[in-house]
Amino acid sequence: MLPIAGGADAPPGFLFQPSSHSARVHNTTCWESILLVLFYIVVMPPAAHALDAAAVKQLAAEDGEAKIEAINKLVATGDIAAIPLFKAMQEDALQVFNGRVVIVTDGVVKDAVTGAPIAAPPDKLEAVVVNNRIRGALDGAIAALRLVSPKRDERLTAAKAVANDASEEMLPLVKRAYEKESDAEVKALLAQARAVIEIKSKDPAVRRSAVKLLGESNNPQAKQILGALLQQNSDGSFVEADAGVRAEAQKAITALDQRFILPQILGMLFSGLSLGSVLLLAALGLAITFGLMGIINMAHGEMLMLGAYTTYVMQTLFRAYLPNSVDWYLVAAVPMAFIVPGLVGIALERSVIRFLYGRPLETLLTTWGISLILIQFVRMVFGAQNVEVANPVWMSGGFDLGGDVVLPYNRIVIIFFAAFVVFLVWLFLSRTRLGLYVRAVTQNRNMADCMGIPTPRVDWLTFGLGSGIAGLGGVALSQIGNVGPDLGQSYIVDSFMVVVLGGVGQLAGTIIAAMGLGEINKFLEPFTGAVLGKIFVLIIIILFIQKRPQGMFALKGRTAEA
Amino acid sequence: MAPVLSSIIQLYGRRGWLWLAVFATVIFVVIPVLRMVVPSENPLYLSDYYVLLIGKIMCYGMVALAMDLIWGYAGILSLGHGLFFALGGYAMGMYLMREIGNEGQYRSFLPDFMVFLDWKDFPWYWAGTEYFSLAVLKILLVPGLLAFAFGWFAFRSRIKGVYFSIITQALTFAFMLLFFRNNTGFGGNNGFTDFKRILGFSLAHPGTRVSVFVVTGMFLILTLLLCRYVVTSKFGRVLAAIRDAESRTMFSGYNTRDYKLFVWTLSAVLCGIAGALYVPQVGIINPSEMSPANSIEIAIWVAVGGRGTLVGALAGAGIVNGAKSYFTMAWPDFWSYFLGALFVVVTVFLPQGVMGWIRSETK
Numbered sequence: 001m002l003p004i005a006g007g008a009d010a011p012p013g014f015l016f017q018p019s020s021h022s023a024r025v026h027n028t029t030c031w032e033s034i035l036l037v038l039f040y041i042v043v044m045p046p047a048a049h050a051l052d053a054a055a056v057k058q059l060a061a062e063d064g065e066a067k068i069e070a071i072n073k074l075v076a077t078g079d080i081a082a083i084p085l086f087k088a089m090q091e092d093a094l095q096v097f098n099g100r101v102v103i104v105t106d107g108v109v110k111d112a113v114t115g116a117p118i119a120a121p122p123d124k125l126e127a128v129v130v131n132n133r134i135r136g137a138l139d140g141a142i143a144a145l146r147l148v149s150p151k152r153d154e155r156l157t158a159a160k161a162v163a164n165d166a167s168e169e170m171l172p173l174v175k176r177a178y179e180k181e182s183d184a185e186v187k188a189l190l191a192q193a194r195a196v197i198e199i200k201s202k203d204p205a206v207r208r209s210a211v212k213l214l215g216e217s218n219n220p221q222a223k224q225i226l227g228a229l230l231q232q233n234s235d236g237s238f239v240e241a242d243a244g245v246r247a248e249a250q251k252a253i254t255a256l257d258q259r260f261i262l263p264q265i266l267g268m269l270f271s272g273l274s275l276g277s278v279l280l281l282a283a284l285g286l287a288i289t290f291g292l293m294g295i296i297n298m299a300h301g302e303m304l305m306l307g308a309y310t311t312y313v314m315q316t317l318f319r320a321y322l323p324n325s326v327d328w329y330l331v332a333a334v335p336m337a338f339i340v341p342g343l344v345g346i347a348l349e350r351s352v353i354r355f356l357y358g359r360p361l362e363t364l365l366t367t368w369g370i371s372l373i374l375i376q377f378v379r380m381v382f383g384a385q386n387v388e389v390a391n392p393v394w395m396s397g398g399f400d401l402g403g404d405v406v407l408p409y410n411r412i413v414i415i416f417f418a419a420f421v422v423f424l425v426w427l428f429l430s431r432t433r434l435g436l437y438v439r440a441v442t443q444n445r446n447m448a449d450c451m452g453i454p455t456p457r458v459d460w461l462t463f464g465l466g467s468g469i470a471g472l473g474g475v476a477l478s479q480i481g482n483v484g485p486d487l488g489q490s491y492i493v494d495s496f497m498v499v500v501l502g503g504v505g506q507l508a509g510t511i512i513a514a515m516g517l518g519e520i521n522k523f524l525e526p527f528t529g530a531v532l533g534k535i536f537v538l539i540i541i542i543l544f545i546q547k548r549p550q551g552m553f554a555l556k557g558r559t560a561e562a
Numbered sequence: 563m564a565p566v567l568s569s570i571i572q573l574y575g576r577r578g579w580l581w582l583a584v585f586a587t588v589i590f591v592v593i594p595v596l597r598m599v600v601p602s603e604n605p606l607y608l609s610d611y612y613v614l615l616i617g618k619i620m621c622y623g624m625v626a627l628a629m630d631l632i633w634g635y636a637g638i639l640s641l642g643h644g645l646f647f648a649l650g651g652y653a654m655g656m657y658l659m660r661e662i663g664n665e666g667q668y669r670s671f672l673p674d675f676m677v678f679l680d681w682k683d684f685p686w687y688w689a690g691t692e693y694f695s696l697a698v699l700k701i702l703l704v705p706g707l708l709a710f711a712f713g714w715f716a717f718r719s720r721i722k723g724v725y726f727s728i729i730t731q732a733l734t735f736a737f738m739l740l741f742f743r744n745n746t747g748f749g750g751n752n753g754f755t756d757f758k759r760i761l762g763f764s765l766a767h768p769g770t771r772v773s774v775f776v777v778t779g780m781f782l783i784l785t786l787l788l789c790r791y792v793v794t795s796k797f798g799r800v801l802a803a804i805r806d807a808e809s810r811t812m813f814s815g816y817n818t819r820d821y822k823l824f825v826w827t828l829s830a831v832l833c834g835i836a837g838a839l840y841v842p843q844v845g846i847i848n849p850s851e852m853s854p855a856n857s858i859e860i861a862i863w864v865a866v867g868g869r870g871t872l873v874g875a876l877a878g879a880g881i882v883n884g885a886k887s888y889f890t891m892a893w894p895d896f897w898s899y900f901l902g903a904l905f906v907v908v909t910v911f912l913p914q915g916v917m918g919w920i921r922s923e924t925k
Contacts, residue, residue, distance in 0.1 A: 296724045298858075355910055360724045361639045362909040365865060368858050369905020376898035493735045493854065496728045531739045538736040542712075542729060546719045 051081055053113045059089065060101045060128045068137050075141045078173050083145050085112055086138045089130055096126040144170045147177040147190070155181070159189035171197045192217045196225060204242040211245055215252025223256050267405035268522050274411040276518025277418030278480070280511060281473030282491045283498035284425060285466030287510040290499055291442045292462050295356070295363040299348065299371040300495060301488025303467040306344060307337040307474020308483045309378060312387045327392040330475070337475045338468040344374075345467025349460045357459075371488070379485040386484040395479065414476045421472055426507060428465070438462055497541055573790045582783065589620075589779035594772050610771065617775045617843045619883045620782045624836035626863045626875035627789050628829040633861065634870035635793050636825050637805030638722070642730030643833050644857035645737050646705035650834030651847040652741075653704055655754035656688065657697035658842060662758045674756070675749040685747045694761060701838040702831055709830030710823065717819045717826075722808070731854045741849035753848025760842050771843070778839045785832055789872050792825070801825060802870075862901070865908050868915025877916055 051074065058070035074082040088094050088103045094112065095104050097120040101112040109120040130138075139161075146158035155177075162170065174197065178190040191213060198210040211229070214222040226249045232238055238246060286300045311333040318329035348370060356363045391410050398406040429435040437458045440448040449455050477487065494517075502513030517537060524533035574582065593616065596608040625647055632638045659673045668677040672684065690696045712733060716726060744750035763770040792798050803811040804818050812818050841847045850856070859882070867878025882904070889897040912919055 294724075296728065352906055352910060359909075359913075361633075361727065362865075362913065364639070364641075364724060364727060365858070365861055366906050366909045369862075369902040369909075372898045372902035372905070376895070376902070379898075380895060489855075493732055497732060500725060500728060531743050535736045535740055538732050541732070542715065545721060545725075545729070546715055 051079060051085065051113050052077060056085070056101050056112050059085075059094065059112075060096045064131060064134060067134055071134070071137050071141050075144050075170065076172060078145070078148055078176060080145055080149060083142055086142050086145075088112075089128065090135055090138050092127060092130060094128045094130075096128060097124055101128075140170070144173050147173060148180065152183055152186070155183070155186050156189070159186045159193065162189075162193040188217070192222075199225065199229070204245055207242065208245045208248050211248045211252055215248075215255045223253055223260075226253050226256070263401040263405045266401055267407070268526075269519070270407050270411070272519035272522035273415055273515065274518070275521060276515035277415045278473070278476060279494055279498050279518055280514035281414075281418050281421060281476050282470065283495040283502075283514055284421070284473075284510055285469035286495050287499045287502060287506070288425075288438070288469075289463055289466040291506070292438060293353075293357065293459060295353065295360050296367070296496070297353075297463075297466070298364055298368040298492065299374060300367075300466070300470055301490075301492035302371045302374040303341040303345060303470035303488070304474040304477060304491055305378065305483075305485065305488040306341040306374070307471030308389070308478040308487055309382060309387070309474075310337040310340045310471065311475050311478040312382075312389050312483055315389060327394060330392050330395075330479075333475055334472065337471040339471075341471030341474070342464040342468030346460050346464035348467075349463040353463070354456065354459065375485045375489070382485070384485060386482040389478040389483050391479055410479045414479065417472075417476055421469060422507070422511060425469065429507065434458070434461060497538070500545060501541055570787065570791070573787060573794060582786075586779070586783060589782075590776055594776060597772055598768065610768070613771060613775055614843055615887055617778050618840065619880050620775075620778045621836045621840040621843070622860075622863065622879040622883055623876045624782055624785045624839075625833050625860055626867070626879035627785050627872060628832035628836070629860050629864045630867075630869060630872055630875035631789050631792065631832075632825055632829045633864055634872075634875070635798060635805060636801045636822055637808075638822065638826065639724075639727045639861060640730045640826075640829075641727045641854060641857050641861070642734035643829070643860050644854075645730075645734035645852050646709060646830040646833035647837035647840070648737075648741075648847065648849070648851035649705045649708065650701045650837030651841040651851060652748060652754070652837075653697055653700040653834070654838035654841045655757075655847040656691040656700075656748075657694060658757040658760060659754050660692040661760060661762075662756065665758055666756070673749070673754070675744070675752065676747075679744060687747065697838075701834050705830040705834035705837075706827055709827045713823045713826040717822045731857065734852050734857055735854055738849050738852035738854075741852060749848070751848065753846060754841075755846040755848075757842065757845055765842060765845065774839065774842050778843070781835060781839060785835075786872060786876070789832075792828070793872065797821070797824075859901075862905055862908070864915075866904065866912075866915055868917030868919075871915070871917045874915050874917035881916070 055070045055073040055077075058066055058073070061067055061070065071086070074085070085094070085103070088105070093104050095102055095109075097109065097118065100118070102109050102118055102120065102125070103112050104110075104125065107122070109118045109125070110116065111118055143158045143161040146154050147162060149155050149158065159177075162174065171194070174190055174193050178187060178194060181187040181190055195210040195213040195217070198206050199214070201207050201210065211226065214226055229249045230238065230246060230253075282301075282304055285303070286297060289295070289297055289300075311330070314333040314336055315326075315329045318326045318332070322329075348367075352366060352370065353363060356366060395410045395413055396408075398408040399412070400406050427435075429439060437448070437453045440451070440453055441455055441458050445455060448458075474487075477483070477491070481487075498510060498513045498517060501517065502509035502511075520540070521533055521537055524536055527533075528536060571579075593608060593613065596606055597610075597613050600607045602609075625643060628646075629640065629643055632640060662673070664671050666672075666674040666677070668674055670677045672681065676684070684691075712730075716729060721729060740746055741748050741753075742751060748754070757765050759765055760770065760774070763773075765771065793801070800811065800816055800821055803814075803816070804821060808818055837847075837851075863878040863882050864875045865878065866882055867876065868874030882901075885900065886897060889900055908915065914921075
């Protein structure tokens with residue numbers, strides 16, 4: 001899919017990944033479980049040294065409810081020793097031998113409570129069934145226990161997870177962790193987690209203060225949680241019975257909206273910019289060759305694809321021969337991804353396209369044929385499946401703007417990379433002799449020829465350059481989307497739109513068109529959805545060229561009608 | 563009546579009419595007899611596969627004629643003709659979906675995909691789709707009006723050459739995206755399929771299939787004659803003038819926009835008819851028919867046969883699609899290479915196509 005709506009390189013909403021999964025719906029825990037939890041808090045000393053054997057045994061119960069109850073019991077003790085046990089359970093390493101719960105790691109069987117090794121024949125072991133619901137409970141339990149971990153980083157991650165996804169059973173633990181916590185950031189998150197739990201409290205006053213706290217939080221889920229309070233049940237009553245709490249929730253939502261609007265707009269601007277730079281990299285080479293030779297190179301998208309595959313090959317080579325510096329494969333891929341498609345482009349120009357000058361429509365068909373051949377070639381060499389190109393470590397992760405908006409580093413890198421490529425192209429066009437020739441031939445081929453400019457050489461060099469720039473675009477695309485034989489096809493229509501909109505052979509026009517299309521798309525998307533947004537953009541383009549058929553920055557005067 | 567008749571007779575010379583008669587005999591008599599009368603043990607028996615293949619190629623032939631009309635004679639290369647073909651197909655498909663009645667998977671009066679989407683009733687634009695006469699009207703009007711509106715905007719602002727080609731490509735691409743959406747109400751990805759009957763006749767019955775085949779042949783011949791009529795008339799000469807020197811034609815006092823608009827719309831309508839005849843034969847219509855690749859392929863049919871010859875376009879559609887069905891069975895991996903090479907070889911070495919090559923050989 002093409003990226004006018006950003007659907008191509010990422011699933012919609014790629015940039016707005018919530019820091020954790022959305023709030024899971026919790027089944028109402030039965031009374032006994034809560035009582036048991038309270039019981040254990042009173043009876044058990046915090047941080048007991050041995051795990052509660054009865055609870056461990058209950059983990060292996062047949063019934064899923066009983067298992068979850070046992071997990072909650074273990075969480076309530078606040079004993080970090082339960083974490084490896086939970087992890088073992090998630091990995092299906094928890095088994096039963098002669099009525100004893102054991103952990104099996106690499107064939108070694110150990111008692112789950114004491115850790116003492118046990119000689120147990122493998123055929124006597126019985127697996128403990130762990131379904132998805134229990135897995136989810138285990139995730140929460142592990143996070144909750146990590147709240148009291150001595151390491152600050154671990155506590156922070158755990159607090160983030162719990163803040164979005166807290167269940168009632170965790171309340172005592174969260175409270176305890178909150179009292180012990182010294183770090184301000186973690187403490188704020190714990191307060192949020194507490195509010196998320198307490199919003200379900202029986203006491204309206206507690207609920208009210210919880211709502212207030214959520215309104216002041218940076219929790220991206222806060223709005224959703226508060227909004228749920230204002231919903232009406234099917235019988236017309238509100239989910240939140242107390243009118244005062246509802247009013248407080250309404251106020252909190254307004255406050256949240258005001259606080260989140262800026263990061264969200266910035267996030268949209270950023271994704272538009274990111275899409276725009278991808279479009280720019282894809283269309284820049286096309287704009288130059290189209291301006292120079294008046295031909296549309298339908299195989300241009302395949303140059304993107306070749307660039308992406310060159311990146312893949314470099315990654316494979318680095319993994320095989322330089323495994324220590326595998327993170328730097330991308331740096332080596334950039335020049336290679338310029339050279340390989342560049343050479344292919346030159347070969348195409350010399351062997352086929354130069355015979356077709358002056359017949360733009362035929363060139364269009366021929367280059368389409370070439371693109372079919374290139375796609376099939378890559379498909380036969382690398383397979384029809386997408387290949388995996390990994391982000392280097394220094395490009396993964398993102399910059400948190402707050403309000404659920406994260407700017408991924410790979411996209412930031414691509415924006416700068418696009419700016420760098422544009423700068424190089426500008427240098428080439430305005431500061432080199434060949435660049436001067438290119439501009440001359442673009443303006444008036446015959447006159448340039450008469451002045452002694454070797455137009456055939458300018459042609460093939462520029463064609464190679466345009467293809468090479470597309471290859472650079474391919475490097476960028478490989479970092480944010482799938483790399484497959486059809487990669488280029490999804491970008492070709494968009495690249496054309498940029499060229500049509502920006503005008504021919506105009507660097508500034510191409511930049512503005514690419515960025516404009518990127519931004520318009522991303523700003524339309526929340527209102528219309530990705531597909532309709534893309535369609536609207538196409539309609540806008542068609543209407544726009546009514547006014548300016550030659551693009552935004554048309555060549556004026558005698559050169560206009562070639 | 564007499565002048566009309568004589569002008570029709572003048573469309574082709576004696577040899578041309580003879581060829582046409584041979585062609586008509588094959589389509590209307592020989593193939594139906596080989597399919598329906600000859601017993602299936604007989605080596606001359608024609609299986610459904612070949613009837614379908616020839617029927618499909620005839621539909622493609624109509625599209626190729628429509629393409630030749632605007633590309634070969636008016637010099638406008640459309641990369642969006644697949645869209646009009648598909649729209650005609652969808653208009654027919656909607657009617658065929660209604661003909662299924664409640665025999666779908668879910669035994670509902672709604673098409674299966676609507677049941678699947680949990681829709682309770684037909685959306686407004688499905689109103690009247692149960693009438694064949696309205697379906698026919700839609701087959702003509704939907705591609706026609708869309709082409710007219712689009713062409714009016716495009717030709718008014720004098721978009722031409724590669725610009726026009728690219729914009730038509732974007733148009734079909736946009737429609738493909740639109741039709742891929744489930745909520746658009748045209749079956750999304752899967753489009754329409756599992757048709758049961760047309761005008762009450764079962765589509766599984768060989769008689770129905772052969773009848774659709776014969777009707778397709780009739781429309782193909784009519785399209786050929788119509789196109790021939792257009793290009794041999796004075797109108798056709800103006801078109802050729804626009805193709806060769808648009809500015810001069812304009813300065814000679816012709817309103818080139820109206821000429822282009824007319825032939826563009828006519829071409830789209832012809833494509834729509836072809837699409838409508840295609841759907842009951844192959845039994846499926848989905849958004850992939852609108853993919854830009856399909857539309858470009860239409861251009862190569864015409865280029866292979868020879869532009870500006872009409873008969874060449876027909877021959878090209880036959881050659882390329884015949885080769886396609888052979889290649890995709892024998893060497894599926896190499897079809898793309900072959901098609902790609904065809905694009906290159908024809909444009910570089912055979913700019914006049916097969917017809918041009920034959921003409922230069924016989925001279």
